[in-house]
Amino acid sequence: MxxxxxxxxxxxxxxxxxxxxxxxxxxxxxxxxxxxxxxxxxxxxxxxxxxxxxxxxxxxxxxxxxxxxxxxxxxxxxxxxxxxxxxxxxxxxxxxxxxxxxxxxxxxxxxxxxxxxxxxxxxxxxxxxxxxxxxxxxxxxxxxxxxxxxxxxxxxxxxxxxxxxxxxxxxxxxxxxxLEESERDAKDILDNLKDVYYRTGADGRIELVSASATELLGYSNEELLEMECRLLYAEHQDEDRFIEELRRQGGTVSGYEMQLRHKDDRTIWCSVSARYRLGGDGEVIGIEGIVCDIDQRKALEQNLSRALAQAEMANRSKTSFLAAMSHELRTPLNAILGFAEVINSEFLGPIGNPKYAEYIADISTSGRFLLDLINDLLDISKIESGAYQVDLTTIEAGGVASECLEMMRAKAAQCGIICSLHGAELPVAVRADRRALMQVLLNLLSNAIKFTPRGGSVTVALSHIGSGMAEITVQDTGCGIHDSMLPNLFEPFSTIANDPRIAQEGTGLGLAISKSLVTMMGGTIAAESRRGSGTIMRVSLSIPETLDVAESA
Missing domain, CATH: 3.30.450.40 (GAF domain)
Known part of the structure; x- marks a missing residue:
């Protein structure tokens, strides 16, 4: 060695x-x-x-x-x-x-x-x-x-x-x-990137851009490199707005929507997510980001917006038509009901043939049903058009509930149903519109009586439920509602599938009107039910602030 x-x-x-x-x-x-x-x-x-x-x-x-x-x-x-x-x-x-x-x-x-x-x-x-x-x-x-x-x-x-x-x-x-493999991978990613990656210097010129930019903007990569970004904005002031938004959000923006200009001079809607590029001492040396083509999405949004506007216009036309027709129909219908009542009472003499008495009774029943339907249509038309206004005042809920029960007591007695009121002794005051609250309770009581068999009961209860709210419940012992029907219960023209033995049908508008009225009064309405076990309707309304403060003290 x-x-x-x-x-x-x-x-x-x-x-x-x-x-x-x-x-x-x-x-x-x-x-x-x-x-x-x-x-x-x-x-x-x-x-x-x-x-x-x-x-x-x-x-x-x-x-x-x-x-x-x-x-x-x-x-x-x-x-x-x-x-x-x-x-x-x-x-x-x-x-x-x-x-x-x-x-x-x-x-x-x-x-x-x-x-x-x-x-x-x-x-x-x-x-x-x-x-x-x-x-x-x-x-x-x-x-x-x-x-x-x-x-x-x-x-x-x-x-x-x-x-x-x-x-x-x-x-x-x-x-x-x-390093070479990383560069090859980066180049492959850039070459196959669907969205556009770009990087600029501090002077706003493009230093790096993915191949997908050619498909989006029409320029070749060679044309884009060293091009000033401002030349790609639809309007020059758009660049100032984008830079200001980037600065305002601390150097990072996500999903910023803007229009860029294609080489053929058409504009393209894009979504940009970008951030500052920082040097070793923290100074801004440029911007890098991803540009996504959202032109088709924007076109769909605009078409949808136009379609919604047209639908809204059609809805307003429908509402106006229903309101006008309801007024026009009520006048002759009231006359029909009035003459039917005169004939039925034999005010001008006996009817004669007993069959005519049955016909007059059917005319009167059908007319009243049709009048109820027209009144419901008129109410829902007013609500949808914004013509129905509520006047919120402090109302003693027990008095309103008692009055509504009294109005429905004769109908309940005819059906063999017992009605009662619980909690009337409590001072339950709510912020509501008296006429609207009565309409809601009458609707709920009418449904409860309609779908409760003879010998059953309907109970109205009043209570405070905390958080500045009071609750009025209408509970029956009727046929109940199937679980599958509960989600759409308060939609217009949604009717409850009843026991075949109960030959009664509703218009499907009463609960929709009730929900709209309760919502206009700042409250909520909800249903709890199970097929064969009755139904509970809960109406929650706010307590006047002065009472709420006094109770808290």
Whole structure:
């Protein structure tokens, strides 16, 4: 080895330094990992005088070590690279042990080392050091000698220096490969990005833009690069508004909608999410963001807006028509009902034929039903058109409920139903419109009586429920409502499927009108029911503020 040819330690050291310096310089031009290992193995043997040298690199998964290069001094010939041997499993053999522990070893007698994997060549001693990059182990280099105890500290120092130089170059290769792969990935992403990515400098010029910008704006990437962003805005002041919004939101905006100008001069609606690009000292050096094409969505929104406006106009026309027709129909209908009542009472003489009396009764019943329907249509038309106004005042809920019960008591008695009022003794005052509240309660009581069989009961109850609210409930013991019908119960023309034995039908407007009136009074209405177990209607209204404060005190 080297110190055998030159016994002067100073000369040996100088020669070693020259060799290592030349080796380091030569590494600069080496183009690949395999060439790096081959050159290093040959230099260790030829220049530094080792008998043989092998370089092993960890595979990408870190599961095995592959011999990348091997060089041996042959008798009477210069050192040459030999073919690679089989891979070494991670942790096996002397090389595997060094890579596993990260510590170099000098083995004076290989025959006594249980980890040594012989290749059939008579070698007695070995030295092996890890190849590092920072804290990472990339592989190992091993040298052997046919003599026992052929290696010492000076050989270890030389081989560690070589391993350090190889590790640095190997790390550079891998960083370069990772950077190139990252750049390729970034380019692939930009080239295949559906939305447009862009990056500008502090001067507002485009520095980077994805290929999708060509499809969106019509310009080629070459035309867009170095173009001022302001030239792409539909109006120049749009840029000022966007920059101001970006500044106002602390340097980040999401979903900002604006119009950009296509190369053919048409405008395109876009949604922009962007942020400031900051330099090392925190100064703004540009903007980067994503631009999404929302032109079709905007067109759909505009079409929808026009359709809604047309629907609203049609609804107003329908409401006006219903209101006008209701007035026109009520006049002759009142006359029909009036004459039917005169005939039925035989005011001008006996009817004569009993069958005529049945006909008159049917006319009167049908007329009243039709009049109720017309009144409901008129009410809901007024509500929908905004013509129905409520006058909110402080009302004693017990008095209104008692009055409504009294008005419905005769009808309940005819049906064999008992009506009662609970909580009338409580001072339950609510903020409501008296006429509207009476209409709501009469609707609820009418439904409760209608769908409760003979012998049942209807109960109105008053109570305070906290949070400045009072509640009026109307509970019956009738047929109840199926769960599937509850969600649409308060929709117009929604009728309850009743027991077939109950031959009564409603217009389907009473509950819709009640909900609208309660909502106009600032309250809520809800239903609780189960088929065959009756129904509870809950009307919640606010308590006047003065009473609320007094109760809290």
């Amino acid at each position: 080297l110190n055998e040819f030159d016994q002067n330690p100073v000369d040996v050291e100088r020669r070693e330094l020259r060799i290592l310096n030349a080796f380091a310089v030569e590494l600069i031009r080496i183009p690949s990992e395999r060439e790096l290992a081959r050159h290093a193995a040959c230099e260790v043997v030829s220049a530094l005088g080792f008998e043989d040298c092998a370089f092993y690199f960890l595979n990408a998964r870190g599961t095995s070590l592959k011999q990348v290069a091997f060089s041996r001094r042959a008798a009477g010939s210069p050192p040459a690279s030999a073919r690679a041997v089989s891979d070494i499993p991670y942790g096996r053999g002397v090389v595997g042990r060094v890579v596993l522990t990260g510590r170099p070893v000098i083995i004076g007698d290989l025959s006594r080392d249980p980890d040594y994997l012989s290749d059939g060549v008579a070698m007695q001693s070995a030295i092996c050091v890890p190849i590092r990059s920072g804290a990472s182990i990339l592989g190992a280099v091993i040298c052997r000698d046919p003599r026992t105890r052929a290696f010492g500290p000076s050989h270890l120092e030389l081989l560690e220096t070589v391993a350090a130089l190889v590790g640095a170059k190997l790390d550079l290769f891998r960083q370069t490969d990772a």
